[in-house]
Amino acid sequence: MTNGTSVGEPKRRTLRPAHLDQGLIVAALLVVVLLVATVFLSEFATTKNLLNVARSASTLGILGIGMAIVVIARGLDLSVVVVMGVTSAFAVEYVLRGGSETTALMWAGGLALLFGLINGMLVAYVEIPALFVTLATTLLFQGIFRLAYLQELASVPAQATFMRQLGGGEVLGVPNPVWIFALIAVAAGWLLTRNLGRYLYAIGDNPEAARLSGLPVRPLTVFTYVASAVLAFGGGVMLVSVAGSYNMRAVAAGTLLYDVVAVVVIGGVSLAGGRGSVFGVVCAALLIGLIGNVMTILDFDTIQQSLAKAFIVLVAIVLDSVLHPRDEETARVGEL
Amino acid sequence: MRINGSTVRLAAAVAVGALALGACTSGASPSQSGNGDIEGAGGLPKTATPADVVKLTTEALAGKVVRASMLTDSAALTQNWSARLELGLEAVGIDFESVASNYDQQLQAQQIQTFIDQGVDALVLHNQDVSSLASLITKAQDAGIYVVVLNLGSNAQSDAFVGPNWEEMAKVLAERVVADCQAKGKDEVAIISGFGSDSGSVSSTEGATKVFEAANFNIVASQPGQYDPSKAGEIARTILQQNPNLCAFQGNWDGMMLGVSKVVSDQGLSGQVGVYTTDDSQPACDAIGEGSMTAAVDYGAGTNMGDTAAAVIKYLLQSGIPAGTARTAIFMPNTIVDQSNYTDARLCYGPIH
Secondary structure: OOOOOOOOHHHHOOOOOOOOOHHHHHHHHHHHHHHHHHHHOOOOOOHHHHHHHHHHHHHHHHHHHHHHHHHHOOOOOOOHHHHHHHHHHHHHHHHHOOOOHHHHHHHHHHHHHHHHHHHHHHHHOOOOOHHHHHHHHHHHHHHHHHHHOOOOEEEOOOOOHHHHHHOOOEEOOEEHHHHHHHHHHHHHHHHHHOHHHHHHHHHHHOHHHHHHOOOOHHHHHHHHHHHHHHHHHHHHHHHHHHHOEEEHHHHHHOOHHHHHHHHHHHOOOOOOOOOOOHHHHHHHHHHHHHHHHHHHHOOOOHHHHHHHHHHHHHHHHHHHHHHOOOOOOOOOOOOO | OOOOHHHHHHHHHHHHHHHHHHHHHHOOOOOOOOOOOOOOOOOOOOOOOHHHHHHHHHHHHOOOEEEEEEOOOOOHHHHHHHHHHHHHHHOOOOEEEEEEOOOOHHHHHHHHHHHHHHOOOEEEEEOOOOOOOHHHHHHHHHOOOEEEEEOOOOOOOOOEEEEOOHHHHHHHHHHHHHHHHHHHOOOEEEEEEOOOOOHHHHHHHHHHHHHHHHOOOEEEEEEEOOOOHHHHHHHHHHHHHHOOOOOEEEEOOHHHHHHHHHHHHHOOOEOOEEEEEEOOEHHHHHHHHHOOOOEEEEOOOOOHHHHHHHHHHHHHHHHOOOOOOOOEEEEOOOEEEOOOOOOOOOOOEOOOO
């Protein structure tokens, strides 16, 4: 159990800050990009624009936190984007077909719970590798609902007042999505420092040892997938609220899943489990949001955007590699 | 007469060869009516009674097999194409079915290959990219199958392309943007494309850019929204923040531009900053009705395009023209949709449940 540190580190606690949470490295990179943009781009360092950055990072950040909870316990949830898309689209479609918004959100939340339970049970009790389970359920969840219930795109109707106003509103000058992201980040960060969180790190470190020491490994594994699905539902409601519509084409063909995995990895969550923090994921999401904002201001085209994003991601990974060298833990199968 | 083993084998080989040849060529001479003026071609005789016309046409078309491969069957756009094709083709006895690939190019290629192997008479393809289906189009034509491509053309020329002239459509829309902005005394515009590098995005951006440059407008940003309303919305929010004098956003696809109109509306800028898009599915028309979207271009996607494709297929099947030789492009007319006409029943299409 290493909450943000690595097992072999005491032997190497020298000048090299290998014990640093990778989140701090990403935070430092975030500050550097922020300073460079402030110096070279007029109209960048305004409150409004910085809030835009935070807002654009919020959905990605919420999905990233859900994924991080799963990955810390040595799992993987590739269905997170589809769960987000299907549950939020279900809520919109339910209202479009004459249902009340409250009932729609309750049903959609229930669906998210069900999706999380299916993923979790298949991984924890049927013992199928998480990669295969969530790849299959991605197609299953999407296929069933697109076949039976959802259109490819639809606007959030006027009677769905909560979903219409959530994304566009603000409190104390701060957009609602930023508040929600911050609240979820604080809650998840707090949770991971409690016993429950320590158990998840323990399972991620060594599931067999965790089981032998009496931890309920299977139920806790199910919990991580349920948490991920519920957070995905929350992120999805926020996304349809911001966009004013749902769009299953973007869910099916978009690159959001790549960004979620990138945020988790850049944020220092080990894909081998047992390492990482919410702070790192939040910083990584803000970094991705910041890069997107700067590239829009600079009017980069698609190729320039891909190159710039790849460059920053590589810098983060190389920095991590230098400051946080591989050891027995990080060399395990599945580590990037 | 005594027949030895080698004679039997030879006879069998000749028979199989003849069958194979028959199978290969049956699709290559598609019309059996053969009454037209061109030797070997189909069509009707120079003079015929209405009853003869019905009889000959029915004989030429009944029992023909046409298959469509769409990228999706849950979009209102493709649902309408399939429905209008089914209506037009089955009315004259053609066996029609439509399948979808959920934007999976490999699956679509398998579907098309299966149809080619089955020896259908004509294929309707919803193309994702100008190059992805090129070899299959040629392969189908070589097998004597007519190919009609919808919406986005291919580098390999099909027997007919039915869809928009992307650049022209963007120009028509941009001209409306220019007129509206000049009336407001503004000249700053932003372009939101799809993936940016796909041919629909490239043609649309080129068309809009030409018009804006000719009008001496300032294109403050040209960004890929990746056909995603939330991404396009984020981009729009940043552009609005950086360019307070912006007059309008012009974008490529209404499903994406709904995200932009939501951002403009949330910031209380509807009416001050225009949102213009190609295509006019019902959600876009609802946004036009609410005032958050300014105008859209209708290219008959929800109605006329399916009918036009059905007409072209019926023509090809009767014509006797060998597959792969007609190579025509039929561009759909453009109509600007705004608050003055968005309730017109011929515009704005919805899903088919």
